[in-house]
Amino acid sequence: xxxxxxxxxxxxxxxxxxxxxxxxxxxxxxxxxxxxxxxxxxxxxxxxxxxxxxxxxxxxxxxxxxxxxxxxxxxxxxxxxxxxxxxxxxxxxxxxxxxxxxxxxxxxxxxxxxxxxxxxxxxxxxxxxxxxxxxxxxxxxxxxxxxxxxxxxxxxxxxxxxxxxxxxxxxxxxxxxxxxxxxxxxxxxxxxxxxxxxxxxxxxxxxxxxxxxxxxxxxxxxxxxxxxxxxxxxxxxxxxxxxxxxxxxxxxxxxxxxxxxxxxxxxxxxxxxxxxxxxxxxxxxxxxxxxxxxxxxxxxxxxxxxxxxxxxxxxxxxxxxxxxxxxxxxxxxxxxxxxxxxxxxxxxxxxxxxxxxxxxxxxxxxxxxxxxxxxxxxxxxxxxxxxxxxxxxxxxxxxxxxxxxxxxxxxxxxxxxxxxxxxxxxxxxxxxxxxxxxxxxxxxxxxxxxxxxxxxxxxxxxxxxxxxxxxxxxxxxxxxxxxxxxxxxxxxx
Ligand SMILES: Cc1cc2nc3c(=O)[nH]c(=O)nc-3n(C[C@H](O)[C@H](O)[C@H](O)COP(=O)(O)OP(=O)(O)OC[C@H]3O[C@@H](n4cnc5c(N)ncnc54)[C@H](O)[C@@H]3O)c2cc1C
Numbered sequence: 001x002x003x004x005x006x007x008x009x010x011x012x013x014x015x016x017x018x019x020x021x022x023x024x025x026x027x028x029x030x031x032x033x034x035x036x037x038x039x040x041x042x043x044x045x046x047x048x049x050x051x052x053x054x055x056x057x058x059x060x061x062x063x064x065x066x067x068x069x070x071x072x073x074x075x076x077x078x079x080x081x082x083x084x085x086x087x088x089x090x091x092x093x094x095x096x097x098x099x100x101x102x103x104x105x106x107x108x109x110x111x112x113x114x115x116x117x118x119x120x121x122x123x124x125x126x127x128x129x130x131x132x133x134x135x136x137x138x139x140x141x142x143x144x145x146x147x148x149x150x151x152x153x154x155x156x157x158x159x160x161x162x163x164x165x166x167x168x169x170x171x172x173x174x175x176x177x178x179x180x181x182x183x184x185x186x187x188x189x190x191x192x193x194x195x196x197x198x199x200x201x202x203x204x205x206x207x208x209x210x211x212x213x214x215x216x217x218x219x220x221x222x223x224x225x226x227x228x229x230x231x232x233x234x235x236x237x238x239x240x241x242x243x244x245x246x247x248x249x250x251x252x253x254x255x256x257x258x259x260x261x262x263x264x265x266x267x268x269x270x271x272x273x274x275x276x277x278x279x280x281x282x283x284x285x286x287x288x289x290x291x292x293x294x295x296x297x298x299x300x301x302x303x304x305x306x307x308x309x310x311x312x313x314x315x316x317x318x319x320x321x322x323x324x325x326x327x328x329x330x331x332x333x334x335x336x337x338x339x340x341x342x343x344x345x346x347x348x349x350x351x352x353x354x355x356x357x358x359x360x361x362x363x364x365x366x367x368x369x370x371x372x373x374x375x376x377x378x379x380x381x382x383x384x385x386x387x388x389x390x391x392x393x394x395x396x397x398x399x400x401x402x403x404x405x406x407x408x409x410x411x412x413x414x415x416x417x418x419x420x421x422x423x424x425x426x427x428x429x430x431x432x433x434x435x436x437x438x439x440x441x442x443x444x445x446x447x448x449x450x451x452x453x454x455x456x457x458x459x460x461x462x463x464x465x466x467x468x469x470x471x472x473x474x475x476x477x478x479x480x481x482x483x484x485x486x487x488x489x490x491x492x493x
Pocket of ligand 1: 007011012013030031032033037038039040052053054057058243244245276421426427431433434459462468470
């Protein structure tokens, strides 16, 4: 039996492991952290659970191909319970508040009431969100392995997407905001995704929620990662945790296996890398193997930015339900070179397993960019800790100003920065997702093969923008299909 080694036990690595087992290989995953799951993570503090990933999981609608993939890896099934949330997010400005409800009719009605001057633009937006419900992520096989029949089927499924792309494909969220007159509508269009994101991404994200295909599994991100780990182990896979890899050993055109940080060498017939690609190319293998397009994206921070966050988690001494995710204006806060005058809070009251009865976990987020990452990185250890505490205190003040009812009832549990994701997952600039696609630039996508090394394949959210959990999970499957194709076996797994 041929042996596959998977580098990295995030969602992509676990998925690769499970599909490789399905295909009949012997599989070992090597993960540097004590727990697998990577960025799909949560942790406990003072008896509370801080869930730090799933705001929506694309693929929760039964009958979709992506749902089948999530089911295969053990993430969800027919019995999975979901959070009873009914909106994507809300934006406040002055005394106005507007929401993107899962119910599009309700959203349209309320937005028109709040911003009658934008009625035409609102109707157009909602109509195109309806069209965007037809967007699917190809999950059967990599696109370059698709035949004419597959393309015809995909074309039928995505029948309405060309309308969305025509209207919103060539503008970013800032341009979209410019189409509205009402100030609060402008904020609604730029609050969730950074202003330079392509506008269609916002419509597709909202459509995913509105179509019931983006639910939040109960018990959160860590529990989901652990279910996938369980599936992997039950199928006979071996997961090594606390096992950081130093390098992938390459001789000529062949990856011989991996060398761990403690010097252990492990041989393999195939290696699937599921670590961050910035770490793969340059640290695990020589940087010269990096595909040209990927290199260009890393070199061009303006065209291919990444996003992260400065975040804080709080315990609230009350049942702070009904707020979900809300963005609001705040007194400007300067972090490094950049100043922020909007921030968001998200209430986790929807999941009773995160806090004792009558209490709630609340998280605050200030979006961070490449340059913010560099700021945090430039600080010495003590200064970093001091600044983190200082900014968390500043966020607390702003939250209490916006929600005076929380005065005396809010306590900081933890705070973290883009550096946290880099330290924990080796994530490039602490990014949550892959490269942002900006207007006028090609969507980042590469095949997951490494020119010059025949038996090394690449999975992970960086292989296709915008990244996120669905790309991570399908990329693991796709990497195994590439091995099968190389062996001239059926890619149906
Ligand atoms: C705050 C936040 C919110 C998010 N919200 C959503 C959401 O709502 N919906 C959504 O779809 N996505 C969301 N995401 C994105 C999602 O979490 C990621 O896209 C996904 O988890 C990436 O999976 P991955 O396996 O590609 O990469 P990673 O999770 O980065 O996994 C890589 C793994 O490799 C390991 N590793 C690194 N170096 C080594 C080494 N040298 N040796 C061994 N192991 C190594 C890491 O520890 C890690 O476990 C969110 C992310 C964050 C941080």
